[in-house]
Amino acid sequence: MSQQEVTKLSWVYDLYRLGQSGALGGQAEAVQRQILEHIVRGFEGKSGTLALADEDGGSLGIVAGIDIPVQAIGSKVELGQGILGWVAEHGEDLLLNGDLRDDPRFSNLVRDKAPKPVSAMCWALKSEGKIMGVLSVNHKEGLPPYTSDDLARGSVMIGLISVVIENARLHVMHRQRIAALSRMNEEIRLANQQVEQMQGQLLQSEKLASIGQLSAGVAHEINNPIGFVYSNLGSLEQYLKDIFELFDVYENAEAAMPEAERAKVRAAKQQKDLAFLREDVQMLMKESRDGITRVKKIVQDLKEFSHVDAQDEWQWVDMHKGIDSTLNIVWNEIKYHAEVKKEYGKIPEVECLPSQLNQVFMNLLVNASHAIPEKGVITIRTGQRGDEVFIQVADTGKGIPPENLKRIFDPFFTTKPVGKGTGLGLSLSYGIMQKHHGRIEVESEVGKGSVFTVWLPTGRSVWSGWSV
Known part of the structure; x- marks a missing residue:
């Protein structure tokens, strides 16, 4: 050479x-x-x-x-x-x-x-x-x-x-394991259907316990690759x-x-734009590391949801900063589908597990983007009522049919095409809100869009005296 x-x-x-x-x-x-x-x-x-x-x-x-x-x-x-x-x-x-x-x-x-x-x-x-x-x-x-x-x-x-x-x-090994997990998930889904036929609709808490065990297995399987x-x-x-x-x-x-030789070298470098290639390689490496770091964080969230290796701490957090940082992370997913409008109200800091709430915000924002077929609007609203604050994500997408509304928080339930979604996002979000003694409400109309509202107590002292 x-x-x-x-x-x-x-x-x-x-x-x-x-x-x-x-x-x-x-x-x-x-x-x-x-x-x-x-x-x-x-x-x-x-x-x-x-x-x-x-x-x-x-x-x-x-x-x-x-x-x-x-x-x-x-x-x-x-x-x-x-x-x-x-x-x-x-x-x-x-x-x-x-x-x-x-x-x-x-x-x-x-x-x-x-x-x-x-x-x-x-x-x-x-x-x-x-x-x-x-x-x-x-x-x-x-x-x-x-x-x-x-x-x-x-x-x-x-x-x-x-x-x-x-x-x-x-x-290749990772794809094989994912395929095996997909087959296992399908078997579990069929088993759940049989249980529903024999015993009726399961309580939501029982479903969350089931997904907790499954998510621990998923996290363990993909953590090593x-x-x-x-x-x-x-x-x-x-x-x-x-x-x-x-x-x-x-x-x-x-x-x-x-x-003469230097001139040839300079011409070759200009033709190949080596300065750009050198800079772009570094940027690609940074993006790759950022991406795999995000995947590792999602795996950690799965473990946290399953009460495995819990490392997060309760903190007083500005919800607006959490929403904005999450919006930055998922912006590439949203920018081609929707304009984002912010209607932030005056709310106090909230005592919470911030990384987990950011996961909830991410799921709601990505789902809103996927619900918009071409171009639409996503509106984020915040406010306070009594001892609770709310974060609302509204979209002008295709809406959710009434028969699916009661199932959207079920583990592995998804209306997205194969390979587009796992059906875990809203289920994980529901479990995170339970841990915070909060709730998620949803309103939807086919052809007009959906509104997801997250309600959170301002601090643990608020719900410490609530009856559970």
Whole structure:
């Protein structure tokens, strides 16, 4: 690979984008082949192989290949077997130049009819010190052989590739677990219907107890994959930092180039807009970390709802600040569907669990946005009556049919398309309001919209003497 090619941040950025496509689309095989093609092309190679370790790490499976026999795809390679197996067993990157019979490490692996002298590189893919696979590239004939510098530069990229492949694998595992949970939820829904037929409508408190147990299970199942992704994002940030530092070194070396070469480099940088790419990569990483942090917080809310690992504290809070911060978080979800109007009244601070109430506000605002087919208005009103304050979210959406109004707080009940909603939002909100000794009221008219009103006592001293 030429020095100019290595220093192109767009090449690294393309690798990052491949990882994004794999994580979002779940097309692991296609992404793996694209990654291999990207590396082979970048190093001006003729062929290449990508092999990943199985779950127990005892062997490799060839998952992608460029210019190799078709029947090789899917075949197994035992640790220590051949070049790939040697790299996986020893965990060392490898540079091969010349006849393999001259290399004492591999002389016993070469048959009588040895291949022509070769130039190849093999890298061990690692994640947290564990071998997860091997990637190899074979040079085109007639070109200068690969050097140790090529191997070292490739090692920097391999760290990024390892994260990309690991994230794609984790995404597949996550989808499988979500599918299993969906099947379990469907079985529970059918079981609840049978109970309703035999015993009539369950009391709302019993339903909340049921969803509490389920949410604890959901939080436990998805917490570990989220932790893996969060950790890998940290590693990816460090890898990108290392790459940027390497890029700075190359950029500083431009002054030593002939003027004609510097002009070519400047033109290439302007064409690719490297300054923007560098800034945008950092922004994408920040957005990704913010997103996974939000997911982790939702999982924590599920645990809190189930009385697991409760860490929140009661505080005196300005409700308007909580509403505004939540509105900022969900603004991207709302801005294409609705204009937001605020009609804030004068209300005192409220003693509450602020993060949980913010979750309630988020659910109501997102639901209001989803209820508006094209463009409408969401109005947020606040006020006080006696010892209670209210927060009202009104929308000009399609409204809720009367037959669904009595079920909207049921666990897993949703009228949204498959994959659009879980049916947990309002149920969780209902449970949070019970914890605050508050309530949620709803009024709706089909074709005109809905109004959700949250009522809260101003403090725990207000409801401490209430009969329950």
